[in-house]
Amino acid sequence: MIDLYTWTTPNGEKPVIMLEECGVDYDLHLVDISTGEQKKSDFLAINPNGRIPALVDDGVRVFESGAILVHLAAKTGRFLPADAAARAEVLSWTFFQIGGTGPMIGQWHHFNSAAPEKIPYAIERYATESRRLLGVLDERLSANEFLAGDYSIADMINVSWARSGLNGLKARDTFPSLARWVDAIDAREPVRRALDRLKTAREALKA
Ligand SMILES: N[C@@H](CCC(=O)N[C@@H](CS)C(=O)NCC(=O)O)C(=O)O
Structure with a gap:
């Protein structure tokens, strides 16, 4: 299972777009960077740099959006050519x-x-x-x-x-x-789905 920790900012959008493009199941966890959640110890255990996004894939942690997209490309065999x-x-x-x-x-x-x-x-x-x-x-x-x-x-x-x-x-x-x-x-449909999913999750926090 993939757990994605992110927020509704440009860096936070990138892995959501990739996950939706790949059609992979994931749990989305919003980390509210406006209240400092990214500096709490449970999040620092996933990303010692205290910034979103970060991802845990079956116990493997990945931080930095570039590393996350490369990890997902390697896992799915998509969007990063072998040549x-x-x-x-x-x-x-x-x-x-x-x-x-x-x-x-x-x-x-x-x-x-x-x-x-x-x-x-x-x-x-x-x-x-x-x-x-x-x-x-x-x-x-x-x-x-x-x-x-x-x-x-x-x-x-x-x-x-x-x-x-x-x-x-x-x-x-x-x-x-x-x-x-x-x-x-x-x-693109997966990109719209990604941005909508983030928006809906953010609105649910306020409710
Ligand atoms: N190079 C990093 C940048 C991550 C980054 O700067 N994230 C921002 C949000 S867009 C953040 O977590 N800011 C909170 C903070 O700096 O405490 C990546 O691409 O993952």
Whole structure:
């Protein structure tokens, strides 16, 4: 059995999308990061870094969204090709997300909307780098339907932060190929199911 520990944020969406795409059964556990549940000892036993998402698969714990998607791809044999060159391309775009759009757009959101003090230098620095990264994705998608050959974990892991960056920076018109790709992935039935399942679980917490 798979237990997924996550929250309704871009990093939290990624494994839910992959699980729904694979049609694998899982129990969804929301970890409310606004109240610090991710720093409690029972969660730290699953992810010592105290961040969502994390997953336990028949006693095997996996943390970091990239590791989770690679684990699920290995388990199901889906969305990560075996051919060395195709696999390298998928993993490259997958880890581009982990080291690039996630931290940069995340910091931009923080300095732009959450920081107690407005620091123009920080806001501009992260906005510029976020736009640059969105531009890299846009350029790639101007000549390709998906990021790395067929639809893969590279698309699943990139879509949430790309959507968040395009909306937050009001950049859909600047990056039309990226906007087209985000809309196409968001329209996929398993992706809609994933986002709906998260939304419903979050609403149930409030009830
Ligand atoms: N590189 C990590 C990033 C995880 C991450 O930053 N998660 C955020 C939510 S989107 C979190 O748990 N924040 C709570 C905290 O920092 O205490 C991954 O991809 O899994």
